[in-house]
Amino acid sequence: MYFRKKANSIFSKFFNLELEKQERILNASMKEFAQKGFKNASTNEIVKEADIAKGMLFHYFNNKKDLFLFLYDYSLEALEEEFFGKIDLQERDLLKRWRQLALLKIDVIAKYPEMFRFIMAANFENDGKVKNELQNRNKDFITSSYAMIYDNIDHSKWRNDIDIKRAMDIINWTIEGFGVRQQEKTKLPSFSEFNCDEIMAEMDRYLELFRNCFYKQQEDASSQ
Amino acid sequence: MYFRKKANSIFSKFFNLELEKQERILNASMKEFAQKGFKNASTNEIVKEADIAKGMLFHYFNNKKDLFLFLYDYSLEALEEEFFGKIDLQERDLLKRWRQLALLKIDVIAKYPEMFRFIMAANFENDGKVKNELQNRNKDFITSSYAMIYDNIDHSKWRNDIDIKRAMDIINWTIEGFGVRQQEKTKLPSFSEFNCDEIMAEMDRYLELFRNCFYKQQEDASSQ
Amino acid sequence: MYFRKKANSIFSKFFNLELEKQERILNASMKEFAQKGFKNASTNEIVKEADIAKGMLFHYFNNKKDLFLFLYDYSLEALEEEFFGKIDLQERDLLKRWRQLALLKIDVIAKYPEMFRFIMAANFENDGKVKNELQNRNKDFITSSYAMIYDNIDHSKWRNDIDIKRAMDIINWTIEGFGVRQQEKTKLPSFSEFNCDEIMAEMDRYLELFRNCFYKQQEDASSQ
Amino acid sequence: MYFRKKANSIFSKFFNLELEKQERILNASMKEFAQKGFKNASTNEIVKEADIAKGMLFHYFNNKKDLFLFLYDYSLEALEEEFFGKIDLQERDLLKRWRQLALLKIDVIAKYPEMFRFIMAANFENDGKVKNELQNRNKDFITSSYAMIYDNIDHSKWRNDIDIKRAMDIINWTIEGFGVRQQEKTKLPSFSEFNCDEIMAEMDRYLELFRNCFYKQQEDASSQ
DNA sequence: AATGAATGAGGCTTCATTCAT
């Protein structure tokens, strides 16, 4: 992991802290940035929430921008490990592969909710001070993500009259939209807890719909 | 229009201005808010761009928050008129109705680019000071929008084995994603000008794909 | 006066203040900068001393650096007027011309002590943020000052065996050193008030010594 | 040496360090103070450059001010040794004695450049925290320096009509001004290296001018 | 109504000094 090595030297002051304090700082920072965006996030609030002295944030991370980018790199690397390390590239059915990813995503959100929300928010970040550097990092990430997801897919199952490129767009947008909808449900006052099985069951209905529309229909009933 | 009445009493100081000055203020404010978000938007920049005295902004709108929400209400009402007033509810084919909406949207962007950008940006607004009030307004808007779009749709054309509710979700997300993609294209350095015909041709390919998947396939070739 | 025109447009906010407040700000700023140098000068102290609100300094001058350079330009222009406007270029005797300058300088110090101290201190300023811009301004000033002082000097009175260039250096350094010594006297606890006549009498002794050494000695006694 | 004794007791923690570390600390401190002045000098930079732990600086020297004054006393004592120990008081010709001092000064700059630059900078120090104490130390130093330089001078060579006290002032100021000019030359981009012979040759031209003006002129040509 | 100066809280950041280990 290139970043982790770099981070350990540049941010060694941070990584030498006791883990519990590291986590307090990470959570407080990500929460503040996720809620308010880069510019509106207050380092004062972060140190208050993390319960550290005013100067320490700058002792560990130099400045607000470096803190933000550190969090981004740190999160991206953690997420990459979760995703890329665990996806089964032997599965050549695109819809099944997406299903895997959805499961992984649910895991990640459950395991690192702060981090996930931070990364999502960072991708909408517009502030000139960090936008460029985020885009550079993101370009690579998205390119390699899509490359991986679509790598070695078996197209033989697909209906011949389907425009595969656009069908894939539709699948992407649907899964993204589905994710956003789930996310929004968690913000409702009626939300109590994350029910993974229910979400996956719902997800499967969309995937089934795609299978039903985009794949060749077999005569026998053993469709899935 | 409920809002316009309310606005005329609360914001009568603003509406009593000469129209040209009203427009300068609207454009300057929307531009600043769209570019920088609620908190980072500078009232200084707004008055400079609108060429009015600093105090007047607060004389007309009380404070920054009220200005922002006024702009939101004002824009939403204007867009509603454009959309809801012009859509042909006689068209009972959902895909054709979406096509209408896409065309209307392109018109709106061309006619009121500042306003459109402002509304888009406002929907991503996260600042605590305005978020709640925006969500309240938006819930109503989205509810009534969807009600209208899906009102009196002819379901007889659809394949019986298709889960119509979810298929509609897919269509929504696709059209939204498609819109975002077009939006992003305008930010590329290679972007020169908005080519409506090209965009609609591309949009039609997605709609055609949906028709091909979700609708009953007729034996004769007169599909569309 | 080029600067004054520029200043009136850029710093119009400042120049539109009532004169008494302008002066409070000028004096407080020059005093603080003269005492502590650019970096160590505290804008907090300045506003406290000038009895204005925290934000006003930045409203008038944008930032600390611009304030400093404004003061420098403002002072230099004021001093230039005092010096260059009043020196008698018909006087072709270098020592008499220096005598004029000494008198003018004493006037200036008496009239604008804060300003004089500020300019003196600014010429020792080392801070990277302002050093370059100071040097640019100063180069022109010093070049034109020396050009004026040594312009059209009558060399016929000088001993032929004297290296005039180096003799002039000696005169410069002596007058500068003499000035510093007077300045330091004002800082002593025993100092009560500026006695111009006494200072000029003392100055004359040095000039007389130079006349005695560098000029041809006439046989009759009417030396001066 | 009074100071060394005092220092050995107060700063014994420092003097008990290995010499190499002592020197690292001295050089780093003097360099930082000379470059940035008392207040702007950063103890962080000093410890980084000296490669010691932050706390040690305060362990050895109590605080920044004490460190600065220690360096000043230490340097002054070292310079005194260089100057006062080596000057030949048998030479009773003032101009020749000044020549000796100039040579010694050049030696000192070459031998202890850091220290020389520090002392020069310290003499322009204006910060309230150290100014008073510096002035006290300096008064004694300058008084005793001048006493020594002018001690036992042979006045018989001087023209009777010359005001010796003021002539000596002129010589002082000239030599000081000459030194400053040489110093400034080293800062020019065109400066490559210190040419001692050239500098002394130039210095001699000024001394010769003084001899020519202030001393009785002998009839034979063996002037020097 | 119109102007823009005035206010002061809060923003990020630096830094000498202390202190637990």
Added chain:
DNA sequence: AATGAATGAAGCCTCATTCAT
């Protein structure tokens, strides 16, 4: 003795809002 994390006051600057004119 040695380390460097911790502290918090003070630094410059921004900005929504108020208010005298």
